[in-house]
Amino acid sequence: MNMKDIRNLDRDDILRVIGLETRRTATDYVMPALGLFGAGLLVGAGLGLLFAPKSGREIRGELNERVHDMRERAAAEKERLQGEA
16 A cells, blocks of 8 residues: 555545444434335335225225215304304
8 A cells, every 4th residue: 555545545444444434424314214114104005905995986985975074064063153153
């Protein structure tokens, strides 16, 4: 190893030679965790769709009915509250 090689060493190279490593930042821990969380969400959603007891058309129809009922109840409650005011 000559002087040119020594000049080209960076901090990580020197730390590696003496058996140390640089300190990891919070991002080094958070990003892999977020990646695993996202992958888990995708797997969970996929399994939920595979094992759903009803077809997508039936589930969408039920959701639309529930939303319609909730809107009707909200409108009725709004009218009741306006009548009391």
